[in-house]
Amino acid sequence: MEYNLYFDYENKKAEKEAFENVLKEYESQEIGYYHLPESSMKFKDINFEDFSEIAIIGIGGSSLGTKAIYEMIKNKFPLKKMVFLENPDPIDLIGKFKELKNPLFFVISKSGKTIETISIFKKVIEHFKLKPKAKNLKIITDPGSPLEKFAIDWGIECFNLPKNVGGRFSVLSAVGMIPLKAAGADIVSILQGAKDFRDRFFEKNELHLLKKASFYARNYKIYPVNVLFAYATILSAFKEWFVQLFGESLGKNGKEIMPVGHIGSIDQHSFLQLLMEGMGHKTITFLQIKNFDPDFKIPNINLPYLNATDFVNDHTFAELINKECEATKEALLAKEYPVDEIIMESLNLKNIGELIMYYEILTSAIGSLLEVNTYNQPGVEIGKTILRNKF
Amino acid sequence: MEYNLYFDYENKKAEKEAFENVLKEYESQEIGYYHLPESSMKFKDINFEDFSEIAIIGIGGSSLGTKAIYEMIKNKFPLKKMVFLENPDPIDLIGKFKELKNPLFFVISKSGKTIETISIFKKVIEHFKLKPKAKNLKIITDPGSPLEKFAIDWGIECFNLPKNVGGRFSVLSAVGMIPLKAAGADIVSILQGAKDFRDRFFEKNELHLLKKASFYARNYKIYPVNVLFAYATILSAFKEWFVQLFGESLGKNGKEIMPVGHIGSIDQHSFLQLLMEGMGHKTITFLQIKNFDPDFKIPNINLPYLNATDFVNDHTFAELINKECEATKEALLAKEYPVDEIIMESLNLKNIGELIMYYEILTSAIGSLLEVNTYNQPGVEIGKTILRNKF
Structure with missing residues (x-):
């Protein structure tokens, strides 16, 4: 380049x-994204059963990078269709649900408690009749998060991103690499x-x-x-x-x-x-x-x-x-x-x-x-508190 | 609202x-968009033969407004699929060509000589074997433009937007209303x-x-x-x-x-x-x-x-x-x-x-x-001249 x-x-x-x-x-390994090219290589041999679509339930850093890569390559390389269930926009969700025939779902949230993601996940559980031990459901989250604990409880396969990799720096972690591999992309390259x-x-x-x-x-x-x-x-x-x-x-x-x-x-x-x-x-x-x-x-x-x-x-x-x-x-x-x-x-x-x-x-x-902290986002917390108080 | x-x-x-x-x-009728709610009512009874998709060949003001309305309503109202051939991005175009089974094409350009639009139109002529008098081809352009003259020469149905309606103000003119009507939208509302x-x-x-x-x-x-x-x-x-x-x-x-x-x-x-x-x-x-x-x-x-x-x-x-x-x-x-x-x-x-x-x-x-001229765009002309000299 x-x-x-x-x-x-x-x-x-x-x-x-x-x-x-x-x-x-x-060098200090303080910030994790630099090391993802090595640590994510372990996902290269992952194979899932055959599904017709890959559905990502995630928002922000949990979907944008994957979508960026998918949109660049989807017309050029043979890939399974990926559908992004990001926003709690009912009309968009209803339209996208109709596109899913036999999907493999990935629920992706670093914190494991993103309100939009878990809300959409609940709708998906209802609509697609997902049950504990579902083979067509995978989870990607921080180690120890509530979503990981849920995955263990339900017997769902769960992958982690490193704790020191922020959401917006996570596309080369499990967050992006596993779904893209599932869709058929050459993640090694x-x-x-x-x-x-x-x-x-x-x-x-x-x-x-x-x-x-x-x-x-x-x-x-x-x-x-x-x-x-x-x-x-x-x-x-x-x-x-x-x-x-x-x-x-x-x-x-x-x-x-x-x-x-x-x-x-x-x-x-x-x-x-x-x-x-x-x-x-x-x-x-x-x-x-x-x-x-x-x-x-x-x-x-x-x-x-x-x-x-x-x-x-x-x-x-x-x-x-x-x-x-x-x-x-x-x-x-x-x-x-x-x-x-x-x-x-x-x-x-x-x-x-x-x-x-x-x-x-x-x-x-x-x-x-x-001289800013590149890796945090303190400004978005107050809105979450206000939201919580509106219900 | x-x-x-x-x-x-x-x-x-x-x-x-x-x-x-x-x-x-x-009141002076100097600027045309204010009057489109009346003048575009004449398109309410337009009907085209039955096609499976509506394909818009247009860029900027010739596509953005139509796409804006289409994206808002496509999952809520029964509409034919609309496909937008806007950008001379080959990979995007190849992907979109594959989505078209039995399309009705609209070539839309106010000036009638937009280079991206006419280039894509030529590829469409070749790929979809369009010929003079084609029923699956319509043209929307300014009265007297080169594209209108072409339409007359080829025997293609042609619609005009008023000259005093700028491209970015034209969604309520023929530019947006005819394709949306063709897709089945209630343009009267x-x-x-x-x-x-x-x-x-x-x-x-x-x-x-x-x-x-x-x-x-x-x-x-x-x-x-x-x-x-x-x-x-x-x-x-x-x-x-x-x-x-x-x-x-x-x-x-x-x-x-x-x-x-x-x-x-x-x-x-x-x-x-x-x-x-x-x-x-x-x-x-x-x-x-x-x-x-x-x-x-x-x-x-x-x-x-x-x-x-x-x-x-x-x-x-x-x-x-x-x-x-x-x-x-x-x-x-x-x-x-x-x-x-x-x-x-x-x-x-x-x-x-x-x-x-x-x-x-x-x-x-x-x-x-x-105190600017809201309706012109003099800054984009120089790039067009530079482009012409690169070939």
């Missing part, structure tokens, strides 16, 4: 500080791609990450927004994962780098105007997939009165969307935005693993320079 | 100015709901809109971001429509009110932390559907070790998600955010029409006070 920064910035002190902070988290990037980073071979982190952290007051402009519809769920990762990790202590996700070229027809002529104060990251389908071409058809569009004839759709990305990048660079780009040469599982690890380490590096 | 503002602000002069500006646009709101507004019975518009416009430097927190997964496409409407209309002349869309309760697990403890500088709008499925309940099941979640037992999912909305609102009000809420009593087509007209008039009112 290729990482290009289109802004001049050098702050060796900040880069050194970020590197040392992240290295300490990694995902983990290998993540590991390779992590190793190169700690060997100081991915220094662009530190430069970007120090620029973002030292200029968050000037650029309090980071727009991820991802050029493919299949990256829609990935941008949601990114929004949680940046938002929940870095938005605290009166500081933030607000993540905003957009999809190119769709949002050129939606959000680009504001970027071109609005107030500025944003960094912009382009994410593109270089060769994602070399055979899918715009046919050489000349339609009457539409010849002004013929300049793309015989080019691939990948070329069109990526040249749109280039054109938008150039237009925004001319407006002096701090721009960077991430280019995946092709859409494969190793690159997806790398992309995830890149963003996780980037978040850790920025958080350490902002 | 119910509109509540939780901030104190009074600027009678600005409210009067906004009202008069909008009234002038309406949508248009009636929009008309009723518009009439009440111009009779000065929806003054909250002016108060909100004047607050947003007069304080855009303090609050340059508006977060729409929509509490239902089925509002996901609606928030994208909102982002285009606000972003492209108001982001110009060095001004902006950056629209950010989030889905509750999912994004309580993602974006709420940043709102609670970040930098502030945002207005927040809650959108909820009050009674959207009174029969879909959380069953009264007591699971071992999970009794801490039993407080929601026997309540409906609609209650749970809406109490979450309330709790989040209260938590954010305690942080002194300017908050407002929009409550749809139920999910029906009249309310959907009202919601659309509300947001369109709100955008016009804010734009007039910001």
Whole structure:
């Protein structure tokens, strides 16, 4: 993969500080996500009985990462259908229940008591007549959580994520890897791609990450927004994962780098105007997939009165969307935005693993320079207390 | 519907100015969208032959509004499946082509020369073997556009949107109403709901809109971001429509009110932390559907070790998600955010029409006070020129 920064910035002190902070988290084993490429390898031989769909009952960090990977690969690799029962939206749930013929359910909650997840689980128990010892039900949660105790009581197979892996950093743990393996994904390649990037980073071979982190952290007051402009519809769920990762990790202590996700070229027809002529104060990251389908071409058809569009004839759709990305990048660079780009040469599982690890380490590096606790989320507790008192 | 503002602000002069500006646009017929509730009624009797899917070939304003309505109602009303061929993302397109068995295609482009749309159209011609006089192909475009001329040449049925209706304001025109009618939606109710709101507004019975518009416009430097927190997964496409409407209309002349869309309760697990403890500088709008499925309940099941979640037992999912909305609102009000809420009593087509007209008039009112041209998008032209030169 290729990482290009289109802004001049050098702050060796900040880069050194970020590197040392992240290295300490990694080596001390204090923060768990760095080690998932090794510890999750044990899931590679897991096999479940044959089910027609994989249904995830989980929200936030328990579903976003899995969905991000699934949406990227579902049309390219042979996979079982995955259905995400995330939100207590009755109409959405009723629609999704109808899609499930012979599903394998995963109930996923780090704390083991997420109210949305357990409520949906109860509805699933009723609707799909789940019973103790059910083979079509698996649980993924923290060791010792109420949900694990329930699993033991009911005789349900249960997997753990490490306690020191936060929900939004958990996609490479059991949380994401087991359901994706159950759907048929090659998780070894995902983990290998993540590991390779992590190793190169700690060997100081991915220094662009530190430069970007120090620029973002030292200029968050000037650029309090980071727009991820991802050029493919299949990256829609990935941008949601990114929004949680940046938002929940870095938005605290009166500081933030607000993540905003957009999809190119769709949002050129939606959000680009504001970027071109609005107030500025944003960094912009382009994410593109270089060769994602070399055979899918715009046919050489000349339609009457539409010849002004013929300049793309015989080019691939990948070329069109990526040249749109280039054109938008150039237009925004001319407006002096701090721009960077991430280019995946092709859409494969190793690159997806790398992309995830890149963003996780980037978040850790920025958080350490902002001097926030990247891994907690104290701000969401008060809402839970208020909710409890409404019943 | 119910509109509540939780901030104190009074600027009678600005409210009067906004009202008069909008009234002038309406009465002079200079801006067309206000009149669509009447002019689009003519589509109510349109019937097409029987097709199994409706496929929209369009991007931005040609697809977002239709998708917003479709996603809201598809699980509640009997509708034909709609498939949106928007982005020149090859993997997404290949996946969607497979979903089409016997589709009715709509090629939609206001200018009639949108490069993504015509490129995808060419691929559709090739893949689905479309020929002149095809009955399964319809075109929607501006009068006199190249695409209309093509339609005449090929003998394809063609519909127009009024020239003075911009793409992002066009969902109630032929652009949205004809495909939705083809899918089986009750467009009369949508248009009636929009008309009723518009009439009440111009009779000065929806003054909250002016108060909100004047607050947003007069304080855009303090609050340059508006977060729409929509509490239902089925509002996901609606928030994208909102982002285009606000972003492209108001982001110009060095001004902006950056629209950010989030889905509750999912994004309580993602974006709420940043709102609670970040930098502030945002207005927040809650959108909820009050009674959207009174029969879909959380069953009264007591699971071992999970009794801490039993407080929601026997309540409906609609209650749970809406109490979450309330709790989040209260938590954010305690942080002194300017908050407002929009409550749809139920999910029906009249309310959907009202919601659309509300947001369109709100955008016009804010734009007039910001003294920007709400209806153009000059910033997106340069990227198109750069793109052309890359081939």
